[in-house]
Amino acid sequence: xxxxxxxxxxxxxxxxxxxxxxxxxxxxxxxxxxxxxxxxxxxxxxxxxxxxxxxxxxxxxxxxxxxxxxxxxxxxxxxxxxxxxxxxxxxxxxxxxxxxxxxxxxxxxxxxxxxxxxxxxxxxxxxxxxxxxxxxxxxxxxxxxxxxxxxxxxxxxxxxxxxxxxxxxxxxxxxxxxxxxxxxxxxxxxxxxxxxxxxxxxxxxxxxxxxxxxxxxxxxxxxxxxxxxxxxxxxxxxxxxxxxxxxxxxxxxxxxxxxxxxxxxxxxxxxxxxxxxxxxxxxxxxxxxxxxxxxxxxxxxxxxxxxxxxxxxxxxxxxxxxxxxxxxxxxxxxxxxxxxxxxxxxxxxxxxxxxxxxxxxxxxxxxxxxxxxxxxxxxxxxxxxxxxxxxxxxxxxxxxxxxxxxxxxxxxxxxxxxxxxxxxxxxxxxxxxxxxxxxxxxxxxxxxxxxxxxxxxxxxxxxxxxxxxxxxxxxxxxxxxxxxxxxxxxxxxxxxxxxxxxxxxxxxxxxx
Numbered sequence: 001x002x003x004x005x006x007x008x009x010x011x012x013x014x015x016x017x018x019x020x021x022x023x024x025x026x027x028x029x030x031x032x033x034x035x036x037x038x039x040x041x042x043x044x045x046x047x048x049x050x051x052x053x054x055x056x057x058x059x060x061x062x063x064x065x066x067x068x069x070x071x072x073x074x075x076x077x078x079x080x081x082x083x084x085x086x087x088x089x090x091x092x093x094x095x096x097x098x099x100x101x102x103x104x105x106x107x108x109x110x111x112x113x114x115x116x117x118x119x120x121x122x123x124x125x126x127x128x129x130x131x132x133x134x135x136x137x138x139x140x141x142x143x144x145x146x147x148x149x150x151x152x153x154x155x156x157x158x159x160x161x162x163x164x165x166x167x168x169x170x171x172x173x174x175x176x177x178x179x180x181x182x183x184x185x186x187x188x189x190x191x192x193x194x195x196x197x198x199x200x201x202x203x204x205x206x207x208x209x210x211x212x213x214x215x216x217x218x219x220x221x222x223x224x225x226x227x228x229x230x231x232x233x234x235x236x237x238x239x240x241x242x243x244x245x246x247x248x249x250x251x252x253x254x255x256x257x258x259x260x261x262x263x264x265x266x267x268x269x270x271x272x273x274x275x276x277x278x279x280x281x282x283x284x285x286x287x288x289x290x291x292x293x294x295x296x297x298x299x300x301x302x303x304x305x306x307x308x309x310x311x312x313x314x315x316x317x318x319x320x321x322x323x324x325x326x327x328x329x330x331x332x333x334x335x336x337x338x339x340x341x342x343x344x345x346x347x348x349x350x351x352x353x354x355x356x357x358x359x360x361x362x363x364x365x366x367x368x369x370x371x372x373x374x375x376x377x378x379x380x381x382x383x384x385x386x387x388x389x390x391x392x393x394x395x396x397x398x399x400x401x402x403x404x405x406x407x408x409x410x411x412x413x414x415x416x417x418x419x420x421x422x423x424x425x426x427x428x429x430x431x432x433x434x435x436x437x438x439x440x441x442x443x444x445x446x447x448x449x450x451x452x453x454x455x456x457x458x459x460x461x462x463x464x465x466x467x468x469x470x471x472x473x474x475x476x477x478x479x480x481x482x483x484x485x486x487x488x489x490x491x492x493x494x495x496x497x498x499x500x501x502x503x504x505x506x507x508x509x510x511x512x
Contacts, residue, residue: 002029005195006051006164011062013046013055015409018401020046021060022219028164028212033186033196035210037203038241039441041399041411043219044199045089048166052086053079066164083163087153089172089412089439090352093141100124100137103156127155131185145301147178154185165189165196169412171205172439175299175467183209201441203234215240242443250474251446253453258477259290261328262461263344263430268322270303270310276318280306282485284322288430288461293452295476295493296465297501303485304465305349308432312346313339326430340369345428347419349435349465351412355419358408362400363389365407365418370426392421397447413440420448424455431455432463437471449475469498483508 006028013021021043028034036044049055051064053073064071066082073079076086093102100121109116109123124137133151135144141152150170157165167186171179179202186196186209200206206213213232215222222240225232270281281303288294296304309316311324313336324331326342333339339346348355356365366389367374374385389403396417400410407418416436423431433452437445452462452475466472472479479496481489481504488508491500 002031004028005030005067007063007065008047008051009063009065011047011050011060011064013043013050013060016401020219021050023062024216024219024221026214026221027224028195028197030195031190031193032211033190033198033209035206035213036197036199036216037201037206037213037237037441038216039413039443041414042216042241042441044216045168045411047216048086048168048197048199051079052076052084052166054086080160083161084166085157085160085162085164086166087150087157087168087170089169091146091149091153093149093152095142096140098138098140099128099135099144099152099155102141102152103127103137103159107160123159124155127158128152130158131155132181146173147175147181150174150178150182151185154182163195165194166199167196168199169201169439170198171200171202176469177299179205201439201445203237203442206237207232207234213237217241217243238442241441249442249446249470251450251453254457256291256457258292259459261287262290262326263288264325265311266323266325268307268311268324269320270306270317271319273316273318280317280485281310284482284485284487286480286487286490288463290429290459290461291456292477293456293462293464293475295472295479296463296482297469297472297479298482299467299505302482302505304482305434306485307482308346308434308463308465309348311339312336312344312432315346340426340428343427343429344432345369345423345426345430346432347423347434347436349438351415351419355422356407356415358415359406361406362393362398362403362410362418366392366403366421366425369422373425388425389421392418392425396421396451397444413444416440417444417448420451424451428460430461430463432465434465435467436464437466437468445471469501472496472501473498481505 004027008026011021011024024047038044050060053076056074057072103124104120109120121137128135128137131151131154133148135148141149170182183205211227213225264287266285268281268284269279272278272280284307298304306316310320313333314320315336324333331342333342352358363385367385374381374388386403393403398414398417400414407415437448456462464475473496476493478493479491480487481501483505489504
């Protein structure tokens with residue numbers, strides 16, 4: 001029988017007004033990949049923050065037994081000293097430092113004023129090879145993509161001599177190829193004896209790599225499924241997560257009459273903000289009708305976000321050229337205020353960096369883009385602001401005790417709902433959704449899909465950018481395919497398949 005490396009017994013953690021964990025139990029065997037799944041707000045990340053010492057001993061009840069020893073971690077350094085290393089969903093890398101500097105930050109080779117840089121970079125290069133990253137450790141973080149940054153985080157964990165690796169949504173920001181490569185790396189580590197705990201909403205990935213799956217619902221342990229003896233299909237996992245069978249991932253959309261063209265973009269070209277000779281969007285043209293969901297699909301780096309942000313008040317890029325027509329009339333949207341006035345909204349993919357003020361309450365975040373509607377003669381009406389935020393909390397089923405709660409205390413999925421509420425409150429006619437369900441569980445995804453359906457049923461236009469092909473296929477009436485800054489194809493929702501979308505991307509890469 002395999003050795004139990006980690007046991008968490010009767011873990012209970014309470015925040016003001018919320019019991020986040022209620023007698024949670026978890027057993028992880030040495031050398032296995034153990035998945036933690038559950039809806040947003042179920043308590044997965046909270047449990048791992050208890051384990052890693054982010055929530056110190058004394059702030060929770062229960063026991064952590066690691067390698068046969070009761071552990072009382074007071075900070076993250078304590079857990080790392082035992083070989084427990086956590087990689088968070090939002091990567092904690094400093095863009096203007098090198099890969100090597102990031103890997104050994106707080107773990108330096110030598111005293112602060114006499115760091116042995118040759119040893120630092122030499123070791124860092126070896127760890128980068130281990131994770132399959134062919135970059136010099138002297139490269140700046142800002143000069144590598146998100147997929148490579150995720151590998152740097154894993155190399156950083158190895159440099160801390162990790163024996164138990166915790167990964168919180170490791171593939172949330174990765175394209176399909178990078179995700180597959182990361183999962184294969186975990187399987188390779190497993191063969192070498194590494195133990196991993198993975199939190200993910202991508203259930204196909206969980207089914208692929210996990211030996212055991214523990215389901216947490218509403219802060220309690222529901223069950224642990226074993227790959228050897230139990231059904232670990234996606235439908236079975238969903239049943240445990242939501243407490244019922246979810247027969248259809250995408251809600252049926254009532255027949256909506258697609259109307260006239262609401263927005264048309266012609267010959268749109270955008271240059272990189274730093275490297276002005278480089279085109280990130282190249283002569284792109286597309287349109288969206290009233291009552292229509294238009295998907296924009298493509299690999300990471302295809303230019304989808306850059307296209308959306310540059311249209312939305314030129315909030316990205318330089319040397320922007322092309323035309324935008326709304327309801328047949330050419331409009332100039334040189335600022336975000338202009339875009340809002342023209343009833344265009346953009347829900348960013350980076351909710352924590354660009355979308356929300358984490359240190360402010362839900363009510364402030366909800367009304368921020370439309371303060372005039374909760375003000376009189378320039379004075380904020382607090383009661384109206386609260387009522388508006390509370391209405392959206394109910395409508396979007398945001399899990400929180402009150403809209404006075406700071407957004408930073410919510411789970412990722414509930415933060416996403418607040419971000420969506422913020423832009424819905426501007427009452428847009430055209431809503432651009434950039435990765436609207438990133439880091440969100442299947443139940444919450446379904447709720448957001450229902451909201452999208454309600455919007456188009458009301459005659460609104462939705463442009464949806466997503467790296468998840470099943471989502472694009474399941475929700476779109478038409479799909480534009482982007483690659484290397486260009487729109488390389490258009491296909492109707494009925495005709496689209498994963499194969500023909502990928503085939504158009506690959507053909508365009510070869511210049512066919």
